[in-house]
């Protein structure tokens with residue numbers, strides 16, 4: 001640990017804001033009092049250590065290309081590790097959820113649990129020796145035309161650290177109990193020829209505006225902080241949103257003797273998880289090889305009708321478009337039923353219309369009904385955060401932070417910019433992106449002599465595996481400057 005801090009200390013004391021080395025990199029600007037560490041990365045910078053970022057790094061590594069992963073959380077796969085409920089399993093069979101180059105172990109069940117999946121991701125990082133820099137939140141990234149490089153500014157926040165050099169901001173948090181603790185934010189600028197966006201479609205919670213929400217007297221939690229129904233036992237809980245999360249949370253609430261009501265503001269496709277002895281997803285993929293989407297949809301709807309009955313009688317109206325067509329046009333994922341429908345049929349879960357307004361202990365719905373509730377769970381989904389930090393609007397839509405080009409072409413931008421995991425096709429889509437990105441960087445950019453499309457003629461590794469070069473100096477440390485407080 002001391003050793004790491006020493007590196008950190010050395011770095012921040014070096015005179016770093018001057019350009020030099022590879023092309024100036026912007027910055028400089030004369031005023032050397034702003035102490036920003038600047039680090040040149042040999043390979044691509046990957047933002048996000050979720051399944052997508054890990055897959056991209058592994059595919060690059062396999063081609064001999066080092067990369068550097070920056071992750072805001074203090075662990076890999078933070079969505080899965082920190083923001084999912086206890087009973088979560090993959091909804092799709094494991095063969096559709098594995099990352100490139102390393103299949104799931106054969107002893108895993110068809111639908112691995114959250115812990116299985118996390119164990120797999122840990123093993124995946126170890127296998128490819130991936131070492132993300134944790135607690136490193138990317139605040140901005142822009143392409144510098146002068147140097148031809150991406151400049152990625154990231155911040156690390158340390159609580160109660162020893163004051164030192166290289167600090168952008170020092171502030172104090174005043175706690176209610178009178179304690180004060182120092183919060184230190186350090187900014188680091190990473191510079192590279194390539195930037196791979198892997199922050200995901202689920203980077204931030206989507207929180208709806210609902211009239212009167214501020215006056216509601218009970219707890220309001222997003223599904224990202226819901227663990228289990230235990231604390232809601234005996235309570236009336238309003239679950240807003242009927243995607244896969246909302247549906248499953250309702251089931252979980254029932255299992256803990258809470259009384260959930262599910263808001264279905266519009267329409268939803270609920271499909272059985274399996275039909276004819278195989279997974280609905282697998283069967284659909286297979287049928288799509290031979291039949292047009294509309295026909296596969298007709299088949300899915302027929303099977304659903306036989307296996308689940310008429311869901312509209314339960315308040316779950318189906319959209320006009322079929323489930324796969326809707327998924328491909330809008331990205332809206334059909335719900336794969338894991339037992340919720342049975343509880344709706346028995347009345348253990350009530351289905352409600354859209355919420356009109358909330359008050360201290362109640363919700364009024366658009367059909368005029370009023371019900372009392374002790375708690376609200378927002379199962380309203382997620383959104384990308386790319387538009388908040390990526391200073392680029394050609395590849396990414398500045399409104400929704402998604403690539404402008406649709407699947408499967410959204411992975412490649414210009415000037416060394418890539419995106420992995422924005423296909424609205426889950427882990428399968430992310431894996432395909434990661435493979436393509438690594439191949440593209442290898443083919444077109446990686447060889448210093450730019451042998452376009454002659455990938456199979458050069459199999460030597462042009463750089464050593466350490467991705468970091470300290471921009472300002474001759475230092476070439478064997479490890480990245482890991483923040484001193486990670487686990």
Ligand SMILES: Cc1cc2nc3c(=O)[nH]c(=O)nc-3n(C[C@H](O)[C@H](O)[C@H](O)COP(=O)(O)OP(=O)(O)OC[C@H]3O[C@@H](n4cnc5c(N)ncnc54)[C@H](O)[C@@H]3O)c2cc1C
Nearest residue numbers: 048050051052072078079090091137138199200421426427
């Ligand atoms: C409850 C739930 C269940 C799911 N189940 C399945 C399933 O069974 N099968 C399937 O295929 N898909 C499933 N998905 C879809 C899900 O998108 C993928 O499983 C997968 O997590 C996507 O990986 P990702 O790396 O693209 O994004 P994420 O897993 O979200 O990882 C992105 C990472 O980027 C980090 N990050 C974000 N912003 C910054 C920043 N500014 N700086 C640094 N780091 C940043 C985040 O902290 C995060 O660790 C599920 C999603 C949810 C919410």
Ligand SMILES: NC(=O)C1=CN([C@@H]2O[C@H](COP(=O)(O)OP(=O)(O)OC[C@H]3O[C@@H](n4cnc5c(N)ncnc54)[C@H](OP(=O)(O)O)[C@@H]3O)[C@@H](O)[C@H]2O)C=CC1
Nearest residue numbers: 089090091208241242243244245246265266333379380381
């Ligand atoms: N085990 C698994 O594989 C699981 C996978 N997932 C995946 O994770 C991703 C996120 O899922 P999820 O968290 O369910 O989010 P989704 O985005 O899939 O669903 C959000 C739901 O909230 C509704 N909603 C949004 N705003 C409001 C509002 N103001 N009032 C009422 N309803 C509202 C939406 O309705 P509308 O359609 O009308 O906008 C939609 O039904 C998906 O890709 C999903 O498939 C999630 C859980 C489990």
Ligand SMILES: O=C(O)C(=O)Cc1c[nH]c2ccccc12
Nearest residue numbers: 091092327333334336424425426
């Ligand atoms: O979880 C997601 O968002 C996915 O894209 C994977 C997925 C889960 N259920 C599905 C049904 C149809 C297509 C994709 C999925």
